[in-house]
Amino acid sequence: MLKLKKIAITGGVASGKSAVCQFFQELGAYVVSADAIVHKQLSSKTNLGQQVLQLFGPEILEDGMISRRKLAEKVFQNPHQLEALERLLHPAVLNEIEEHYKRACEADRYTLFVAEIPLLYEIGAEDAYDVIVAVLADEQIAKARFEQAGFQPHEYDRRMSRQANPTLKAKKADYILTNNGSLAQLRQEVLKLNSILHKESQFS
Numbered sequence: 001m002l003k004l005k006k007i008a009i010t011g012g013v014a015s016g017k018s019a020v021c022q023f024f025q026e027l028g029a030y031v032v033s034a035d036a037i038v039h040k041q042l043s044s045k046t047n048l049g050q051q052v053l054q055l056f057g058p059e060i061l062e063d064g065m066i067s068r069r070k071l072a073e074k075v076f077q078n079p080h081q082l083e084a085l086e087r088l089l090h091p092a093v094l095n096e097i098e099e100h101y102k103r104a105c106e107a108d109r110y111t112l113f114v115a116e117i118p119l120l121y122e123i124g125a126e127d128a129y130d131v132i133v134a135v136l137a138d139e140q141i142a143k144a145r146f147e148q149a150g151f152q153p154h155e156y157d158r159r160m161s162r163q164a165n166p167t168l169k170a171k172k173a174d175y176i177l178t179n180n181g182s183l184a185q186l187r188q189e190v191l192k193l194n195s196i197l198h199k200e201s202q203f204s
Contacts, residue, residue, distance in 0.1 A: 011135035016179035028111035030104035135174035
């Protein structure tokens, strides 16, 4: 079984993390997203979903399903409820990422293992990764991208209030990808970094 290098991608809201992960996937990496796992786990049919329902009540349901919007509106008004939710979510997400890592290694056909984890440092998960990549974008550019994606401006500030300063994240990271230009430019940066990571793997 091949042991894959574990890469964590982190950064602020609308910095370009998902695009970076997509490019790594095109280059042969196994990619997993913490947000996608949360989306899957927050179903009224999962054990985690049932625990969330017990904690926050049926008012977070919409058409029989847990509404992430209603849940967010509820917990962001109450720091204690947000902490309670995160105590449920974070261990479940990290456990599932580890399951993905085992499957990726067993498949023996991927070049790297890449996990997109926006709150990597905030939840203290950085030590589980060989390499940490921070994706940085100027705040004005990130906000503009966020609004172009159909979100309200105040939502950007609310989401960022949960996160550590992106510049501080970047200082802790092994590599920084600056994403203030086009997707084509970002792809070139990922290509360069992919090459570096493979060279490191050969000598490790």
